[in-house]
Amino acid sequence: MSEPVESHRRESTGSVEWHRLAPMALVFLLLAGIQKFVRENLFMFAGAGFGVAVFDFLDAWKLGLLVIALLLMSLVGTMIFHRRFRFRIEDDAVRVRRGLLEKKELRVRFARVQSVQIGQPFYFKPFELVRFTLETPGGQESEVELPGIPRHLAEDMRDRIVGLQGTFAPVADSEVESGEEGSEPDRSHAGIGLYKASTRRLFRHGLSSNQIWLLAGIAAWFFGSFSERIGEWADSQGWFRYLDPIPYEFLLLAFVAIAITVLGTLLLLSGVLSIIRFHGFVLSDRGDRLVGIGGLLDQREQTVKREKITGLTVKQSALGRLLNCWHIVVRQTSSAEEEMPGRKKAFIVPGLDNQDLALTEQIVSGCRFPDGFQRVDSRFRRVFCVRITTIALVLIGVWMHLSGNGLLEALVPLSLLGLVLGAVHLRWSQWGWTLNGRQLWVRQGFLGRHQDVFDLDRVQQVQLRRSRYQRKHDLANLVLVLPQGPVTVPYLPLEDAAELANQALYTAETSTLHRI
Amino acid sequence: MNERANPFSNRPVEIEALPDFRDAELNPVVASYLRHKVATTIGFWGLFIVVSLAAPFLPFVDFNLSKYPAAIASVIMLLSLLHARLDARHRGWALREHDLIYQSGVIFRKQVILPFARIQHVETLSGPVERYFDIMRVKCFTAGGQSADLVVEGLTTAGAGQVRRYLLEQIRDDETPAEADPSEKVTSGDDV
Numbered sequence: 001m002s003e004p005v006e007s008h009r010r011e012s013t014g015s016v017e018w019h020r021l022a023p024m025a026l027v028f029l030l031l032a033g034i035q036k037f038v039r040e041n042l043f044m045f046a047g048a049g050f051g052v053a054v055f056d057f058l059d060a061w062k063l064g065l066l067v068i069a070l071l072l073m074s075l076v077g078t079m080i081f082h083r084r085f086r087f088r089i090e091d092d093a094v095r096v097r098r099g100l101l102e103k104k105e106l107r108v109r110f111a112r113v114q115s116v117q118i119g120q121p122f123y124f125k126p127f128e129l130v131r132f133t134l135e136t137p138g139g140q141e142s143e144v145e146l147p148g149i150p151r152h153l154a155e156d157m158r159d160r161i162v163g164l165q166g167t168f169a170p171v172a173d174s175e176v177e178s179g180e181e182g183s184e185p186d187r188s189h190a191g192i193g194l195y196k197a198s199t200r201r202l203f204r205h206g207l208s209s210n211q212i213w214l215l216a217g218i219a220a221w222f223f224g225s226f227s228e229r230i231g232e233w234a235d236s237q238g239w240f241r242y243l244d245p246i247p248y249e250f251l252l253l254a255f256v257a258i259a260i261t262v263l264g265t266l267l268l269l270s271g272v273l274s275i276i277r278f279h280g281f282v283l284s285d286r287g288d289r290l291v292g293i294g295g296l297l298d299q300r301e302q303t304v305k306r307e308k309i310t311g312l313t314v315k316q317s318a319l320g321r322l323l324n325c326w327h328i329v330v331r332q333t334s335s336a337e338e339e340m341p342g343r344k345k346a347f348i349v350p351g352l353d354n355q356d357l358a359l360t361e362q363i364v365s366g367c368r369f370p371d372g373f374q375r376v377d378s379r380f381r382r383v384f385c386v387r388i389t390t391i392a393l394v395l396i397g398v399w400m401h402l403s404g405n406g407l408l409e410a411l412v413p414l415s416l417l418g419l420v421l422g423a424v425h426l427r428w429s430q431w432g433w434t435l436n437g438r439q440l441w442v443r444q445g446f447l448g449r450h451q452d453v454f455d456l457d458r459v460q461q462v463q464l465r466r467s468r469y470q471r472k473h474d475l476a477n478l479v480l481v482l483p484q485g486p487v488t489v490p491y492l493p494l495e496d497a498a499e500l501a502n503q504a505l506y507t508a509e510t511s512t513l514h515r516i
Numbered sequence: 517m518n519e520r521a522n523p524f525s526n527r528p529v530e531i532e533a534l535p536d537f538r539d540a541e542l543n544p545v546v547a548s549y550l551r552h553k554v555a556t557t558i559g560f561w562g563l564f565i566v567v568s569l570a571a572p573f574l575p576f577v578d579f580n581l582s583k584y585p586a587a588i589a590s591v592i593m594l595l596s597l598l599h600a601r602l603d604a605r606h607r608g609w610a611l612r613e614h615d616l617i618y619q620s621g622v623i624f625r626k627q628v629i630l631p632f633a634r635i636q637h638v639e640t641l642s643g644p645v646e647r648y649f650d651i652m653r654v655k656c657f658t659a660g661g662q663s664a665d666l667v668v669e670g671l672t673t674a675g676a677g678q679v680r681r682y683l684l685e686q687i688r689d690d691e692t693p694a695e696a697d698p699s700e701k702v703t704s705g706d707d708v
Contacts (some may be wrong), residue, residue, distance in 0.1 A: 460628070463629075
């Protein structure tokens, strides 16, 4: 958590010097600023028709001038920000002064830090500079980011934060065994190598990750916004003339071929992006902390204190089930489940297969992947099926009555209803829970799978929610609020829910863990 | 062998023997909570109804509203008043040795149990209308983010202050959570 500091106290601790960022940090700050500007304005620009209006109003050269003016303004702003940026390392904290128009001073105590990240974008490599990031439990974004500081300084700071004396050497490739071979991990002074992801595994992770659908969604939405303009442009080029004589069936085939090609390209792109993001990923156990290193253009070293881990999320997408590909997300207070730009960095262990699931036990002691899960009450399925069927049959009946259609025409909506009911069954069958000592596993999903595991002593709050139907049938939804967010187990028999709630409360209330 | 008494013990815990949160007797919200809800509901919807009824009689303005908005607003207002009555009846709270229990909801009932050891900060809140009715809310902040913050409604100003002080005392004493002992008796105020 950041703490405001009074100015007279700042000056009194003059024994430690203030550092500035290296000149190369300007490149990082500029790129980060542009990235943030695009991220925050892209949707408004393309979605609200503003972009189309701008293109109508401005010629190409005026647009170019506008872009250059914006770039120059960002450059000047970045230079001022860079010039004013200062940081200082104290015995138990790091202090940062920054700000463009408003000066801000932060002091982050090392004891509050839950994750440390040292990243090295490719343009920092020749200068031995790195980007140093600290994350604390508060806030959705990284608390402190120091781009362009010498590696030795960053490593010294990291070692102070994790409470080490001296520095530690990075894990060499020879010290960890690739998950491909599945042999015993090697032990060395630098820690125990737990897992190494090969390029093939990373590509598979990319294929199975939901990133592809995100990319497809953004692309579809972006082209959708400009479709009218693209159509006009294609018409002005006379392209539609060539389409007229082509038979409809051929056009349909061409459309399917294009769709498959686009999907294939997106899959390939997703795989390649995953390789770039995690290249040479190595997970190692260094006693009281976990370290993950990987990345091609931006090599990142993420260090997480074990005591600050609040749970794990073990995920497998629908495509991942076909490819036998899982990934684990190490959860911390307010940590993200997915990696989103501008948000806290998620600690992801990518490209795992079924045999690697034993890794959960090595990440969090005693966290063994369960053999089976208890299902939630079957009334979950019944209540949704009955309600959906009733509404659908009424709507179909009204439609048949108004349109005068027969049963044959109703086959299509009835088949759709069948599919929806199948989906409800699938959703119900995925819900499950199991208590392994003090650790609760909760499974959910639809086509993919999503398992949360956490120690009951991490529970922040217990909620019991009951609808009228649930009260009538002695059922309850149990919500356990964790530092990383709520986890729900729906449609539990009331006695089971109450027992689990009482146990979670007992564990949390007698826990000696320090408050987060 | 070593005959000294071992201070460490690790006896098994009987799950059935754990205190059940359902056994806690909930304090109902104060009577003025319902009056506050009724006043704010009538104030909001009543204003809408009055405006829609009075609009056709305004001078210099040709503004002929249909009667439907006033009728719909009246129905919503009556339903809201009924909801407020049921809500006040089902809302309740209790303090146990180690946690705070809060129940709310009419159709979907929610029971929240918040261990003192997980509270990070407590504050009391009240708007001008709430102050008129002498009621106050107590907001407990936890590490679970905004969705995990608990707001206890339906306490008197004095009661809310007592609850806040008690919670802050428990937070300070959380070094020994298993031995915490409520040192201040907190009363619920008037019944509804």
